[in-house]
Amino acid sequence: MGRLTALRREPSQKRSRERVERMVAAASELIAEQGSDAMRMGEVAERAEVSIGSLYQYFPDKGSIIRTLADRYNMAGRECIELELAPVHDEAGFRNAFGSLIDTYYQLFLDEPVMRDIWSATQADKQLHDIDLVYGRANGEILARTLKRVRPTADPQRIERAAFLAMSLGESTMRLAISVGREEGASLVAIYKDMVLSELLSAA
Known part of the structure; x- marks a missing residue:
């Protein structure tokens, strides 16, 4: 992409x-x-x-400035996902890598006020929403490739759709988690990880 x-x-x-x-x-x-x-x-x-x-x-x-910043955050996120998932070849490695990615992403939302502001603006800006969708698909493809390595005999279309959905729900989870208290937010992120890992590995 x-x-x-x-x-x-x-x-x-x-x-x-x-x-x-x-x-x-x-x-x-x-x-x-x-x-x-x-x-x-x-x-x-x-x-x-x-x-x-x-x-x-x-x-x-x-x-246009805000969209440029959004693109840069998205590119950095994509590179992080690729780096974390590249060495994964088994279920245990996938669980560890995916969990680490989500924890890192949540911390970024907590630490970066600019990132929070931009992702809040995504709801009202169609061009920002379109950027978000493009990167969501790209990140889902990275996740799907990893799952196919872990489970090479699984239905590839189901894996691809489950991976795309997992990435899209991840964005929504982060927005919700930072809108509530820290303790509740961390709990929501942990629940998301458990739910999505269960679905992804059953899809694979």
């Missing part, structure tokens, strides 16, 4: 790429401080030390 982009145009020179990185970093800081709803393009330009015209050259609106 190729990388998605919300940039109006891709920077070709090193100086332009560095300028875009300053813009994205400035937006991330502002979202962490005050949330994406309150962030203004002028503030991003000021903090990044670029002109507002330069900012608009690459980002046509605030939504």
Whole structure:
């Protein structure tokens, strides 16, 4: 799967790429401080030390900045999933790797205010929702490939659909878990892991 982009145009020179990185970093800081709803393009330009015209050259609106950040978080998550699941070849390894992935992902939601803000915005932004769906499918494919190694004789279509559903439900579980108290949230995540592992391994 190729990388998605919300940039109006891709920077070709090193100086332009560095300028875009300053813009994205400035937006991330502002979202962490005050949330994406309150962030203004002028503030991003000021903090990044670029002109507002330069900012608009690459980002046509605030939504495009948020979608760029969402893409980066999704890419990082995908790489983490691939790395964790790559060495898995048996059921015990799968249980350990999947559990570790979910725990890591939950901690990221707890630790990263920008990530929480972006995933909350996904509910109301169709383009963000579409990005979420694309990566959900891609992550489901990674999970399905792993399950096929663990259970090579299982029905491949059932594995693929169960894996896609597991990843989609994982996103919903994280959003729910961070909206309640820490103790209840951790319990919800633990229940999700038990339920999904049971279904995935029965599907496989």
